[in-house]
Amino acid sequence: MSAANSSPVTPVVDVPQDGSKTGLFVRFEGTGTPGNSVRVYSTKDSLNPLFSQVVSPLGSWLNHQDFSSLSFYAVEVSADGKDISPPSPIVNISLT
Secondary structure, X not given: OOHHHOOOOOOEEEEOXXXXXXXXXXXXXXXXXXXXXXXXXXXXXXXXXXXXXEOOXXXXXXXXXXXXXXXXXXXXXXXXXXXOOOOOOOEEEEEO
């Protein structure tokens, strides 16, 4: 069974951490299943992702966004675009 077809796992958000105070330019970084994607959603709009990022063959993902304060979570997405994992814990960030 390939990694993309194995049991879904909740993606990990390493950066930023819950409660972080960031500037407008935010680095998002974490891990997931190679070959899948991670979609990140605002807790204010669960229908429209903030962004989607492919998980690298080494299992990491990275994205930069320009935001003010927000709350977000991530889900893992299969190669065919379906949400396949439970959401990550909510991360809250604000401007310093």
